[in-house]
Amino acid sequence: MKNNIYRLFLLVTFFLGVAACTNDFDEINNNVNSPTVDKAAPDQLLTNAIESMTDRVHEIFLGHEMGSCWAQHMAKVQYTDEDRYVYRPDVVNTTWSSFYAANGSDAALIYKLGGERSQPNYQGVALVLQAYIAAELTDLFGDVPYSQAWKGAGEDGGILSPEYDTQEAIYRDIIAKLDEANSLLDPDGTAIAGDILFKNDITKWKKFANSLRLRLLLRMSDRDASLATTEMSKIVGAPATYPIFESNSDNAALIYLGSSPNNNPINENRKSRDDHRVSKNLIDMLVDMEDDRLMVYANPAEGIDEFVGIPNGLTSADAAAYNGNGLANTSKIGDYFTAATAPGMLMSYAELQFILAEAAKKGYISGGDASAQTYYENGIKGSFEQYRAPLQAVIDADGTTLGGLTVPTSVDAAAANVIANQAYNANDALRLIATQRYLATFDQGLQTWFEWRRTGFPVLTPAVSGENGGKIPVRVPYPQIEATRNGTNLNTAIARQGADDLNTKVWWDVN
Incomplete structure (x- = not known):
């Protein structure tokens, strides 16, 4: 819903008065002259938080002209600047403002209201959203405001110039917060409303929290294999306590309404x-x-x-x-x-299976190559199952070829063919797993680019006429608006992290 009343309140509480707007789901609150916490409803905030966050992740310039093009899932046929690594500063400014002043602020207020109203399920959901947003921010930029972000109100500390946390500190706290979210989320507790992602199903939020935690543990594992082993083993070893995605029915994917402005x-x-x-x-x-x-x-x-x-x-x-x-x-x-109703994918069952495959291969969870192969093959099957309907439509259409290629006899046969052609090989497992994960995350430009940066697979050739010294970007520079709003803390972060350009690697990127 268009909760402008709530966003106005949150912009006051956020540092330096960032103004932002997003495509929201429904109605404008009538009393825009009284932006108070008392009038905020967590269900309405939740609807907006989910939709606006997913919009931002899949936003055409950020998600695709940068993410999908830099990961080489998509390319530009005209107006090719981003595909040549010439990004738009205004897109970076908007990304920063939206994730902080809109998406993150909604989540922060949902958490606060959940606590005040003794509704821990709202708190758990809010922590998952905050974790997702914070991970996107730090994976894009590196060190960012985190522990002092969303604390502009006097009661929250009155911090208008937040310090930048290191990516290491952010990751460790996100992982802890997702553990807290799992504890707070109780399917037998007070129901929530306004959830357009999982239709108020708390079990699915628990699965998302733990699956997301596995994603982030693996992403930082080259920096702390011990933590990855301890935490990933704990999650996988106790499915009753730490449920994770079990099929595509658990996917964290927003199904858009299909009418403007609520289209993909x-x-x-x-x-x-x-x-x-x-x-x-x-x-x-x-x-x-x-x-x-x-x-x-x-x-x-x-x-x-x-x-x-x-x-x-x-x-x-x-x-x-x-x-x-x-x-x-x-x-x-x-x-x-x-399509107007195309899902905005945040995380899929197939991706999780490839995460588990890599974790098993590296010894972070038990099972070794036998389990890694099972997870690997499940990931391929899961990806084909995710696209069963559109691929079945191709099969059902008249004709045995499409675009010069032979149409498969069935979706299952198509999956089996890839499993056979790209058979698990213990000596080449990490490349195979990373490549299939790359293929399974089409249309998830940012996550595909993040993972390519971590693994280096598949091997990609930089843009033909790129303008970044023959290199594919591995980071997004900080927004120009921060130089004037929070320059001292920004400069401290740059001095600590390295040059503020497309080529400075973030903490977890040791590839």
């Missing part, structure tokens, strides 16, 4: 733009692997009825001329992902 962000963008194509890197990988997910991820080029990707980082002129006619003769993003 790609759908909203495509109403007036035709800038994006599927990357040549991705299409070539899928063709080489005989992976029929290609028929969901991409459409055959309209001009030549073939699956043709476009190289990342062409100039606009070269992209327009590519393959004779870049707009007509390259593959657009598949219809499944551009």
Whole structure:
């Protein structure tokens, strides 16, 4: 809902009066002249927090022109600046303001209201949202305000110039907060309302909390394998206490309503733009692997009825001329992902299976190669199951070929083919697992880019006409607005972390 009354209150409590707005779900609160906590309703805040956070993660410039293009899932066919690593400072400013002043502030107030009203399930949900937001911020920028963020109100400390926490400290606290969330979330406790992600199902929030915790533990594991081993083993070893995703029915995916402004962000963008194509890197990988997910991820080029990707980082002129006619003769993003009701994925069962596969291979959880192989194959099966409906539609359509490729006989056969073609190999397991995770997270540009930075797989070639010294970015520079709003603390963070550019690695990135 359009909880402008609540956001106005929160902007006062956040540092330096950041102003922000998001696409919200429903109605405007009538009494905009009384922005008080007493009038805030956690269910209304929750609806807005979920939708606005998912919008930001999948926002076209951040999620796709940066995330998906830099991870080489997508590419630009015109206006190619971001694909050549020339990012827009205003996008970075908006990202920072939205995650802090909008999304994070909603979550902070939900937590506060849950405590005041003795509704711990709201507190648990709020901690999961805060963890997701904080992880996105630190994975984008590195050191960011965290422990002093959202404390601008006098009762919360009156901190208007928050210090920057190290990424290490942020990660350790996020992991602890997700453990706290699991403890707070009680399916038998007082019900919540306003949950458009899991329809007020607290068990699914517990699964999300623990699955997200596993994601973040693995991401920091090269820096602290001991913590990863202790915590991941604890979660996997006690499923009754720490439930995790068990199937695609548990996926953390927001199903958009399908009417403006509550459409999937790609759908909203495509109403007036035709800038994006599927990357040549991705299409070539899928063709080489005989992976029929290609028929969901991409459409055959309209001009030549073939699956043709476009190289990342062409100039606009070269992209327009590519393959004779870049707009007509390259593959657009598949219809499944551009539909108004396309899901905004935050985390999937398939991704979790690949996390567990890597954890088993590295010895963070028990089972060794035998378990790693099972998780690996479950991840592939889970990804195909996630796309069963659109792939089945291809199978059911008339014709035995699509874009020059043979249509599979069944979804299960297509999955089995990839499992056979990309068979688990103990000597090459980490590359195989990382590559399949990369393929399974199409349309999740930021997470795919984060993981590529951590693993280095698959091997990617920098943009053809990139403007970053022949390197793929591994970080987003801080927003320009921070230099004037919180310059002293910003400069301290830069001095500690390294140059404020696209190439300074964050703490967990030791690849």
